[in-house]
Amino acid sequence: MIRLNGRLERPWDAEPFVVRVSTNPLRPAQERAREALLSRDPAQRPPGFRAYLVPPKTQAGPFDGREQDVAVRVPESLEHLTDGDIVRVNPRGGEIWVMYRRRSRFNSMLLTERCNSNCVMCSQPPKDADDGFLIEEFLKAIPLMDLATPELGITGGEPTLLGAGLLRVIHSCKNHLPDTALHMLSNGRRCSDLSFCRELARAAHPDFVIGIPLYADVASRHDFVVQAAGAFDETVRGMMNLARCGLRLELRVVLHRGTVERLPQLARFIARNLPFVEHVALMGLEVMGYVRMNLETLWIDPVEYQPALRRAVEELDSHDMNVSIYNHQLCTLDPALWPFACRSISDWKNEYLPECDGCAALAQCGGFFSSSQVRRSDFIRRIGALPVAG
Numbered sequence: 500m501i502r503l504n505g506r507l508e509r510p511w512d513a514e515p516f517v518v519r520v521s522t523n524p525l526r527p528a529q530e531r532a533r534e535a536l537l538s539r540d541p542a543q544r545p546p547g548f549r550a551y552l553v554p555p556k557t558q559a560g561p562f563d564g565r566e567q568d569v570a571v572r573v574p575e576s577l578e579h580l581t582d583g584d585i586v587r588v589n590p591r592g593g594e595i596w597v598m599y600r601r602r603s604r605f606n607s608m609l610l611t612e613r614c615n616s617n618c619v620m621c622s623q624p625p626k627d628a629d630d631g632f633l634i635e636e637f638l639k640a641i642p643l644m645d646l647a648t649p650e651l652g653i654t655g656g657e658p659t660l661l662g663a664g665l666l667r668v669i670h671s672c673k674n675h676l677p678d679t680a681l682h683m684l685s686n687g688r689r690c691s692d693l694s695f696c697r698e699l700a701r702a703a704h705p706d707f708v709i710g711i712p713l714y715a716d717v718a719s720r721h722d723f724v725v726q727a728a729g730a731f732d733e734t735v736r737g738m739m740n741l742a743r744c745g746l747r748l749e750l751r752v753v754l755h756r757g758t759v760e761r762l763p764q765l766a767r768f769i770a771r772n773l774p775f776v777e778h779v780a781l782m783g784l785e786v787m788g789y790v791r792m793n794l795e796t797l798w799i800d801p802v803e804y805q806p807a808l809r810r811a812v813e814e815l816d817s818h819d820m821n822v823s824i825y826n827h828q829l830c831t832l833d834p835a836l837w838p839f840a841c842r843s844i845s846d847w848k849n850e851y852l853p854e855c856d857g858c859a860a861l862a863q864c865g866g867f868f869s870s871s872q873v874r875r876s877d878f879i880r881r882i883g884a885l886p887v888a889g
Contacts, residue, residue, distance in 0.1 A: 500850060500869040503597040505574030510593035513569075517598065517636055518549045519643040520584040533643060535571070535588075537580060550588065554578060571595065585640045598637070601645050605845035607652030608637045610668060614657040616686050617726040620755055620797055622787035625656055634664040641671045648676055653683035659690065669702045680706040682749075687711035688730055690737030693744075700744040710749040710780070711738055714758045716768035724757055735772075742775040749778040755790075755797040759804040766811035770818040779815055781808065782843075783826030786873045794874060801831040802878045809833050829864045831876045837863075844868055858882050 518535040524543045526534060531547035538544060539557045550569040555578050571588060573580060574595065580586070583601030588594075599606050610633050614625035644651070651672060658665050672681050681704055690696050690711075699709075711734060714724040718731035741748055750769060752758060758765075762781075769779060783801060784790060790797055801808075808824070815822040816839075824836060825843035832840060842865045849866045852875075858864070860882045867875065 501579060501846065502576040505577045505595050507574070507588070507590070507593045507595055508572045511590045513590040515587060515589040515592075515636075516549060517585065517587045517639040517643070520552065520580055520582060520586060521548075522582045535586065537573075537582075552580070583645055585643050587636055587640075598640050599644055601648075603846055604649060605652075606644075606648065606650075607654050608633075608640075608668065609654050609656070610634055610637065610658050610665065611656040611661055613660055614655060614686070615660060615688060615727065616657070616730060619724055619726060619757065619789055619793050620753055620784060621789045622785045623654075623656070624788045631664070634661065634668060637668060638671055641668070642675045644676060644679075646676065646678065648679045650680040650682060651676065653681065655684070657686055657689070658683055659685050659688075659695070662695075666698060666702055669699075669704055669707070673702065673704045677705070680708070682708050682710060684710045684751075686725065686730070686734065687737035687741075688727070688733040690741050691733040693740045696737075696740040696744045696746065699741070700746055708747045708749055708777070709741060710751050712751045712753065713738075713765065713769070713773075714752060715761050716765045717761065720757070720761065738773060738776070748773075748776045749780060750776045751780045751782055753782050753784060754799075754801070754804065754808070755784050756799040757797060759799060759807050762804070762807045763810040763814060766814040770815055770820060774818070774820070777821060779820055779822045780843075781811065781822065781824050783824075785826065785868045787868070791873060798874055800876050800878065801827055802876060805831075805833045805836075809836060812836055812839055825865070826868070827865060828867065828876065828879060829860045830858075830880050830882055831878055840865065842866070852879060854879050854881055856881070859885050 518533060520537050521534045522537050524536060524538060524545050528547055532549055534548055535550040535552050536544060536548040537552040539554050544551050550571050553570055553572045555573055555575040577595065577597060584597060585599035587596045587598055611630050612626040612628060617625060672679065713721060713734060715721045721731040722728055738748055769776065812822055822839055824840045827840060829837060829840060844865055850869050851866050855861055858881045
């Protein structure tokens with residue numbers, strides 16, 4: 500697991516700041532004010548940089564008496580920092596946070612921890628807190644991101660609660676990262692307001708997809724999972740409004756004991772009523788947040804629900820819908836489902852087990868969430884040889 504937060508060696512009294520990491524002491528003067536130079540050589544710390552990052556186990560060295568220089572020792576947990584990464588330094592809080600990793604495919608922006616649902620398996624439990632600063636910090640970070648960033652996520656909490664703030668972020672991504680795909684996770688409930696959907700459409704981002712969960716074909720079951728009365732109706736209406744406004748949609752289903760029983764029926768409901776959805780993602784459980792509190796109620800070994808999962812995938816595939824299976828190990832899947840399995844777990848929280856050593860399917864397998872040590876399938880095994888196609 501790759502850590503994205505760390506503690507500063509010495510807090511000091513100053514405002515938080517967002518900077519891009521650079522390893523080049525010869526950066527143009529106009530760029531240095533918004534960058535932090537990462538260097539092991541005290542002699543290569545020219546003036547003008549917003550801060551100077553000192554790698555772990557490296558002497559800070561002299562700074563020629565320049566009082567304006569800010570030297571930040573990087574915690575050992577963040578020694579993976581490299582050129583092009585973006586960090587937020589909070590001097591008073593004694594924290595450093597990696598907001599963006601240039602070499603990663605899994606960058607996302609958590610814009611709020613507030614939510615209007617309270618899902619029983621939420622891996623990021625909502626907080627009723629004033630976190631509006633997150634929007635402002637990401638608006639500082641977006642112009643610093645690499646133009647070649649393939650995809651950027653928007654997540655929460657529930658991003659649509661931010662209203663105009665969310666639109667500012669989308670517009671900034673469109674202006675500063677014109678070739679970067681934007682993928683937003685939302686419960687879709689606010690999208691039952693057609694006027695809001697029209698505002699999203701007017702942002703006219705060229706490559707924008709909204710991922711929305713639906714947990715059952717029966718309203719009462721979906722509403723129980725998200726712990727919000729009327730959520731099923733709002734979510735379905737929201738998806739229809741988004742499609743009406745020309746916005747692209749992905750539908751997500753987290754698989755646990757409360758959702759797998761009617762999974763084939765849900766697949767039939769999606770195929771018949773939501774054919775405009777361009778991708779359906781059937782997702783394994785991440786043992787984080789509320790899942791740990793509700794583990795005995797939610798947990799089901801993936802091997803147990805393979806018949807239902809196969810029927811659901813076959814139903815969607817037979818209607819020419821694009822369907823994928825996320826967050827599963829290949830050794831727990833019916834081999835007929837392997838072509839639909841994706842390596843989807845973010846690189847910073849992806850792990851493999853000793854049982855995986857020497858597995859013939861390792862290069863294709865999605866691996867495990869780092870939280871899988873709490874609970875994992877009883878059927879994890881090393882695969883000796885890959886199935887023969889045809």
